[in-house]
Amino acid sequence: DGGITQSPKYLFRKEGQNVTLSCEQNLNHDAMYWYRQDPGQGLRLIYYSQIVNDFQKGDIAEGYSVSREKKESFPLTVTSAQKNPTAFYLCASSQRDRIQYFGAGTRLSVL
Amino acid sequence: KNQVEQSPQSLIILEGKNCTLQCNYTVSPFSNLRWYKQDTGRGPVSLTIMTFSENTKSNGRYTATLDADTKQSSLHITASQLSDSASYICVVTFYNAGNMLTFGGGTRLMVKP
Numbered sequence: 536d537g538g539i540t541q542s543p544k545y546l547f548r549k550e551g552q553n554v555t556l557s558c559e560q561n562l563n564h565d566a567m568y569w570y571r572q573d574p575g576q577g578l579r580l581i582y583y584s585q586i587v588n589d590f591q592k593g594d595i596a597e598g599y600s601v602s603r604e605k606k607e608s609f610p611l612t613v614t615s616a617q618k619n620p621t622a623f624y625l626c627a628s629s630q631r632d633r634i635q636y637f638g639a640g641t642r643l644s645v646l
Numbered sequence: 647k648n649q650v651e652q653s654p655q656s657l658i659i660l661e662g663k664n665c666t667l668q669c670n671y672t673v674s675p676f677s678n679l680r681w682y683k684q685d686t687g688r689g690p691v692s693l694t695i696m697t698f699s700e701n702t703k704s705n706g707r708y709t710a711t712l713d714a715d716t717k718q719s720s721l722h723i724t725a726s727q728l729s730d731s732a733s734y735i736c737v738v739t740f741y742n743a744g745n746m747l748t749f750g751g752g753t754r755l756m757v758k759p
Contacts, residue, residue, distance in 0.1 A: 539689075541689075623687075625690070627689075635692075638689050640687065
């Protein structure tokens with residue numbers, strides 16, 4: 536099936552720990568995005584990548600890092616510098632400026 | 647700053663009834679305006695997409711309208727079903743934001759039997 540796969544569905548982070556959220560797509564899309572969603576708020580852009588080996592900071596990049604070594608994959612690392620990481624994280628992909636397709640999300644909580 | 651405001655924040659209706667959700671945006675011109683449906687704990691799924699030159703777009707029981715003069719869009723849901731219970735998110739792509747999306751906070755709709 537074509538689509539975007541995020542894993543894990545639920546993730547728990549201990550204080551001081553880095554954790555990595557996976558995002559894989561088989562839609563052959565050039566662009567991939569990471570968003571953070573907090574209750575009652577609109578999605579906010581963390582990082583995006585328009586092409587392999589290139590990525591740009593979004594509105595709230597502090598405390599996060601990404602890589603784009605393969606077209607299909609855009610993992611997000613939540614570092615210990617992110618002091619309030621509890622949120623729902625959504626990955627999306629699109630072909631240039633066309634419609635973005637979203638994954639099912641990863642819910643990150645702090646232990 | 648580009649902003650997208652949605653109202654109401656939440657809405658409860660009875661199954662079979664119609665409802666209308668509102669979206670106001672502050673900056674134009676824009677490339678397109680989209681409505682997404684997001685089930686709880688899931689990613690958003692696109693319902694409609696309209697360019698600035700379109701004023702209505704339908705997808706089954708969902709009809710989106712756009713008034714570029716007043717910078718308003720609405721999503722009308724006809725003959726609601728229990729499966730319509732979800733959050734509905736208005737998303738605008740502004741020309742001055744490099745085709746990045748600006749999301750509204752969403753309207754949480756609950757359809758009761």
